[in-house]
Amino acid sequence: MRKLKVLFAAAFVATGAFSTMTMAEDVPEEVADVKAAYSEDGRYFTQYDIPTYNVQDDGTIDWPTYSGFRRYHSECHVCHGPEGEGSTYAPALKKSAMTMDYYDFIDVVTNGRKKVSASENSVMPAFGTNPNVMCYLNDIYVYMRARGTDAVPRGRPRKKEPKSDVIRADEKACLGGG
Numbered sequence: 111m112r113k114l115k116v117l118f119a120a121a122f123v124a125t126g127a128f129s130t131m132t133m134a135e136d137v138p139e140e141v142a143d144v145k146a147a148y149s150e151d152g153r154y155f156t157q158y159d160i161p162t163y164n165v166q167d168d169g170t171i172d173w174p175t176y177s178g179f180r181r182y183h184s185e186c187h188v189c190h191g192p193e194g195e196g197s198t199y200a201p202a203l204k205k206s207a208m209t210m211d212y213y214d215f216i217d218v219v220t221n222g223r224k225k226v227s228a229s230e231n232s233v234m235p236a237f238g239t240n241p242n243v244m245c246y247l248n249d250i251y252v253y254m255r256a257r258g259t260d261a262v263p264r265g266r267p268r269k270k271e272p273k274s275d276v277i278r279a280d281e282k283a284c285l286g287g288g
């Protein structure tokens with residue numbers, strides 16, 4: 111089965127051009143920066159064109175972060191724990207999202223990863239053909255970033271921006287086989 115493409119920047123993963131591993135103690139500025147520099151149709155991006163969350167003064171969060179909360183808790187939390195807190199089996203994604211390069215994050219979810227050693231035998235499944243993950247991967251990513259900085263508290267977010275027409279149309283196209 112052909113792999114679905116994540117919207118926007120994630121398409122660059124296919125080229126491998128940005129696939130550089132980063133170390134926790136040496137987090138590049140593009141990875142550390144969570145500040146929304148601009149928005150397009152209800153989605154927010156950093157000055158490096160990386161998807162990010164946005165929290166307004168009254169606590170209203172952007173739609174993608176809210177969507178990410180829902181998608182994370184339907185597809186990822188069984189292994190990675192509620193709200194990205196981690197489990198004995200899989201790492202705390204709210205931490206991974208703050209140190210991993212965006213493109214590496216997308217790559218691991220798309221292609222999976224397997225660590226086999228004397229002490230560990232853990233498998234991250236590949237989700238590349240699962241539209242319920244791939245069509246919402248940026249949402250899951252920004253939700254994890256919002257948890258990583260504690261910009262969004264644990265639990266179901268209360269106030270959110272409405273879903274924009276563009277997000278609605280893109281979602282439909284993606285789920286439809288886009």
Ligand code: HEC
Pocket residue numbers: 182185186187188189190199200201203206210215218219223224225232233234235237243250
């Ligand atoms: C069946 C259990 C399972 C599910 C479901 C799962 N993961 Fe994982 N994931 C793992 C394991 C185990 C690892 C560690 C893999 C390794 O040791 O290399 C991992 C690693 C990762 C990593 C790399 C983290 C790091 O610090 O290097 C990312 C990113 C990730 N998962 C994202 C996700 C997302 C997003 C979802 C939901 C769409 C998801 N995972 C669902 C088990 C799972």
